[in-house]
Amino acid sequence: MPGPPIKRYRRSPTPKSESEGDDDYTEYVSVKERRKQQLVKLGRLQEVKTSDSEKEKKVTGFSSDEDKDIWEANKEQKDKPPAEKPKPNLALVSNLLKANNKSNEEQDKEKKLRMEEEEQKRREEAMRKEEEFLEKNKNISLLEQHKELQQMAEGRKESMLEKQRKEEERILKEVAENTALKGVSELARGVEYTEPIKTSWRPPKLIISMPEKRHQRIWKKLHIDVEGIDPPPPIKAFKDMKFPKPILEALRKKGIEKPSPIQIQGIPTVLSGRDLIGIAYTGSGKTLVYLLPLIMFCLEQEARLPFIRDEGPYGLIIVPSRELAKQIHENVEHFTKELKKHGFPSLRTCLAIGGVPTSEAADVIRSGAHMMVATPGRLMDMLNKKICTLDVCRYLCLDEADRMIDMGFEDDVRTIFSYFSGQRQTLLFSATMPKKIQNFARSALVKPILVNVGRAGAASMNIIQEVEFVQPEAKIVHILECLKKTSPPVLIFAERKQDVDIIHEYLLLKGCGAVAIHGGKDMEERIRSVAEFKSCKKDILVATDVASKGLDFPDIQHVINYDMPEDIENYVHRIGRTGRGVNLGMATTMVNSKVDEAVLADLKHLLIEAKQKVPPFLASIVTEADQLNDQLGSTGCSYCGGLGHRITACPKLEAVQNKKAGEVGKKDYLASNAADY
The missing domain is CATH 3.40.50.300 (P-loop containing nucleotide triphosphate hydrolases)
Structure with missing residues (x-):
């Protein structure tokens, strides 16, 4: 009979002793030592040892014999002739540089976070001081504490105002156009005109001989703000501007006997050949400021050398709407017919607007056009088809300039600029022109004169x-x-x-x-x-x-x-x-x-400015801008010119940004009107 079954156990492997496997053992090296080894490879061992020894000597001296031995060993190594340094590993160097250098975006983020933290700390510190002060003086009457509490409140308000000012400056800088309002060829070649165009017109000697105080008195009396280098003197009569009798007769037929404030300063400026930004309330006669000098320049050109077939135009007027172009063309015809009646040379004016056959404009150009009134779209089409050229054009006027840029004609205007072959006199006119548009427009002008009658964007008092x-x-x-x-x-x-x-x-x-x-x-x-x-x-x-x-x-x-x-x-x-x-x-x-409440707030301030009756529902609207306008020293929005809000809450800017965001990826960079890309 067989015996009981033998129970078998699985033996676990015998653990190795610490003495076994010494060959596979790798000694632990500290991070500091590994860093030193890496620098050794780069050939910087000497510098590290020197800096280490100096640090130890400065801080602790020789704390033990071992330290002294190390120092002596380093000294002996120094006395030895230096061995040839190994060549640095370029790949390793580049990797280290990439790792150490942070991107600009990360740095900006860190800077912004740091500023926010500092602002938060400053605020907390102010709050803590105020709490300490209140705790310390809790048994003292508020009347006695008033002065200290007022100072604390003003300090807190100042920090908020400073933050608001910085935010507004940042937004205005972001929305400012970086590219100058110039033709692409001029930008590419870096063409810069430093001197304005010279003309043969000079003010009467009597007016030139008058003192500067007389000019200042006229500007102050008529509320004319003039900015720029060496502006021409104001002239208070059309006759003193040296216009011929037919022009004066045509003005009388329109019921115009004496110039308006914008004409008193604007017409002499344009006749002198200076670039101009003209801002005045609606119905102030801005059209005559650019029409009368243009007619005089064209008469001079025709008298010197008559325009031949397919030549011209000498003067170009660009406007945003067809109806306005038609109206300006009728005004030009009124003056040129009167001149022709009195024996002056015939001046031809071309009207180029959409909805009218191009052949009508082409016929005038074939016979030689002196002046051209156009909308941006039709003018672009005619320039692309070579129906007309701007080779001899030396006079450019943008009427309602800010409206054109707002309506999306900016790219078209920039492209039209690229068709000019030389320097031109440039004029910009509007009733509303915020600082943003003024600064942008200056990039296209040479030593411009800014003539502003009243506030830009103000309503007429009539x-x-x-x-x-x-x-x-x-x-x-x-x-x-x-x-x-x-x-x-x-x-x-x-x-x-x-x-x-x-x-x-x-x-x-x-x-x-x-x-x-x-x-x-x-x-x-x-x-x-x-x-x-x-x-x-x-x-x-x-x-x-x-x-x-x-x-x-x-x-x-x-x-x-x-x-x-x-x-x-x-x-x-x-x-x-x-x-x-x-x-x-x-x-x-x-x-x-x-x-929108921001628009109603703007309307309220516009009514107050024009001394009009403000209805109760408008008077009850109070915005943050009402308090900030006085405290910051500037009034209203620097983007759109509205008085009832700041640029931080501008509805127009928000609409423009939303529109741009919607157009991302939709622009056709190979289109005919994209010549500036």
Whole structure:
């Protein structure tokens, strides 16, 4: 009989003793030692040993015999002739440099965080001091503590104001255009013009001989701000500006006897050949400032050497809307016809606008054009097709310049600049031109003179402004109530094309003689509607903002804003269609709760500035800008010119940034109008 089964156990391997496997053992090396070994490879051993020994000597001396032995060994090594240093490992060096150097973005982030931490510490320190002070003086009356508490509060306020000022400067710097408003060829070749164009015109000797105090007195009396190097003297009569009799006769036919403030300083500046930025309220006569000198320059050119076939233009006027271009062309024709009647050379003017056949403009250019009035789109098309050139053009005027840049014509204007073959005299005009646009425009000008009548963006004092709170559903019926305020003609503005059509149809149903214009209508219909309204055949013109830029309706009694524009600059341009020259006018604006509060705050400040009645619902609006305007020493937004908000809360800037963000990746860099890329 077999015995019981033997139980087998799995033996675990015998653990090795510490003495075994000495060959595989690797001694631990500290991080400091490894760093030294790395530097040895780079040939920097000597420097490390020297620095180590000096540190030990300075700090502890020789704490033990072992330290002394090390020092002596190092000394012996120093006395030996130096061995040839090994060549550094370039790859290792580059890796170390990459590891040690932080990117600029990380540094900026760290700097920003550091600044925020410092600001937080400063705030906490102020709070702690205030708490300590209150704890210390809790048994003392508040009247006795008043002075110290006031100082603490002012210190805290100053730090907040400083932070606000820095933030505004940062935003303005970010939105500022980095590229100058010049042609791409000039930027590429680095062309810089340092001296303005010379002309043959000189002020009368009597005016030149007058002292500087006389000029200062005129500027102060007429509220003219002049900036720039060596501005020409102001001249208070057209006759002293050396215009010929036909020009003076044509001015009299228009009812113009003496120049307005912008003309007193602006016309001599342009006749002198200087570049100009002209800012004045609506209806102040800015058009004549650039038209009359241009006509004189063209007469001089024609007298010296007549224009031949396909030559010209000598002067170019660019405007944002077709109606404004048509109006300027009619004004030029008024003066040139009068000159021709008195035996002066015939001056030809070309009108280049969309909606009109190009052949009409091409016919004038073929016979030699002296002047050209154009919108950016049609001018770009004609330049690309070589229908006209700017080889002899030496005079450029951008009317409503800020509006063109805001409307997205900036790239077109920059591209048009690249077609010039030489220096030109450049003029920019508008009723509203914020600092941002002024600084950007200066990049295209040579030693410019800035002539500013009143505040840039201010409304005319000849307009009575009324603001009424009307619910959206009651607005169209309320128009009839507004029409009863004055006799015709009346101009009604609406933001959207659909609203224009609805208002036009409603007025026709009520038996009113009304016409309408907007961007969706045919050009012939638009021209006919404006002509009928100007000739008083129709009593009411309903329009979008295409009619708000520069159009001159001298007899308009009343402007009605069916809705409040999205920015205050458009409001100023709209109401500026009435109260032109010395005439008085009225503007009624309908607002409701849907209007942005920042725009309503701007409107409130505009009414206060123009000494108008402020309705209670507007007066109750108080914004942060109301407190900051006095404390920071500057008023309003430096981006759009609104008085009721700061650049940190600008609705226009926010809209522009959102638009740019939406256009990312959509631009066609190979398009015909992208010549500046």
